[in-house]
Amino acid sequence: MTKKIAIIGGGIIGSTAAYYLSQDSDAENIEVTMFDDGNGQATKAAAGIISPWLSKRRNKKWYNLAQDGATLLKQIAMDTNMPEDIYNQCGTIITRDNPDKLQELYDLALKRTSQTETIGDVIKLTPNEVKEYIPILDHSLPGVYVSGGARLDGAKYTNHLKNIAKKINLSIINDYAKLNDDGNILVNDKSYQFDKIILATGAWTKKVLESLPLTVDTRAQKGQLIELAINQVANSDQNMPVLMPEGESDFIPVGKSRLIIGASHEDDKGFDLSIDDDITDSLLNSAKSLVNNISVDNLIRVKTGTRGYTNDYGPFFGVVPGYKNILVGGGLGSSGLTTGPLVGKILANLSLNHNVSNLEEYRKPIVNYIKLNNN
Structure with missing residues (x-):
């Protein structure tokens, strides 16, 4: 019997879930329909840094998810022959002004090499050595280089x-979908029924679930980044690392002629996707602090998107309380490109009733974020 599974949202979680549903041993008996209007999707506007290992976040479950997510993402890239313009293991550098803080960062990186091979090599760098890794820099602090870091488009x-999944069992409807009060999918007043529904709706999760008697802890945060044209570096064919400079916005060289700066974190803008000139200027100034002769003339484009956060910045995923056929993943915030692939894989497995034994290593109880209201 064919199993009908719906995915609402085609971002990092939804696309990964679709991919794994297409790779299941029984994929020919699984019919997957994705609903996605693409509006404001955080994945499309994310800066694209994959480097969780030097984070000092105290949420151990988040770190487990991020660490294993980075490993899974590298595996997906290998398994699907992902081109380098999508996933590029270019390495990352994090800088610090204070020597003690730099040593602390370096010691943390060395400690975490024992927990995962994906982190790669760890090297402490002087300011001049940082500039050797990233020749477009004119100014730098000392830093720590991690070879396993990557950038992701x-x-x-x-x-x-x-595209892989569409060749097997995925069809896509490019329209906005939400749930009706029966827990079925509603699109333009037309109702659709599925055996399982995966909600990968990011900041829109509360809105998608608003017809159901649930309290949902999500909030929207706007992110804006800029893309700049830069002068090519003479005699340099280096695959430059991503730079996470202390006190400045993330600095992401792409090839030898493009540079991405950002993204911002704007809690008060929510779902507003308009370009904020003040944020653009702030990001430009961040680039100017590192590279001479950067101006508005270098600006190629500005991108905006909306991230979903929870009050404690923790992710949530699993079965929606009171609705065993509805699965959800969200609250990933600015680490979505790192944690989202693993959440997508987990939700795909849960939708097929496959055993997922290590869920509690990665999450707090979902009722911390989505609660069934008492009648």
Whole structure:
């Protein structure tokens, strides 16, 4: 019997879930329908840094998810022959001004090499050595280099995986979908029924679930980044690392002629996707602090998107309380490109009733974020 599974949202979680549903041993008996209007999707506007190992976040479950998510993402890239313009293990550098803080960062990186091979090599760098790794820099602090770090083009990633899945069992409806009070999918007043529904709706999760008697802890945060044209570096064919400079916005060289700066974190803008000139100027100034002769003339484009956060910044995923046929993943915030692939894989397995034994290593109880209201 054919199993009908719906996915609402085609970002990092939804596209990865679709990919794994297409790779299941019984994929020919699984019919997957994705609903996605693409509006404001965080994945498409994300800066694209995959480097969780030097984070000092105290949420151990988050770190487990991020660490294993980075490993899974590298595996997906290998398994799907992902081109380097999508996933590029270029390495990452994090800088610190204070020597004690730099040593602390370096010691943390060395400690975490024992927990995962994906982190790669760890090297402490002087300011001049940082500039050797990233020749377009004119100014730098000392830093720590991690060879396993990567950059990911979120928009290309989602298209890559959806194109694989479409050849097997995925169809896509490019329209906005939500749930009605029966827990079925509603699109333009037309109702659809499925055996399982995967909600991968990011910041829109509360809105998608609003017809159901649930309290949902999500909030929207706007992110804006800029893309700049830069002068090519003479005699340099280096695959430059991503730079996470202390006190400045993330600095992401792409090839030898493009540079991405950002993204911002704007709690008060929510779902507003308009370009904020003040944020653009702030990001430009961040680039100017590192590279001479950067100006507005270098600006190629500005991108905006909306992330979903929870009050304690923790992710949530699993079965929606009171609705055993509805699965959800969200609250990933700015680490979505790192944690989203693993959440997508977990939700795909849960939708097929496959055993997922290590869920509690990665999450707090979902009732911390989605609660069934008492009548």
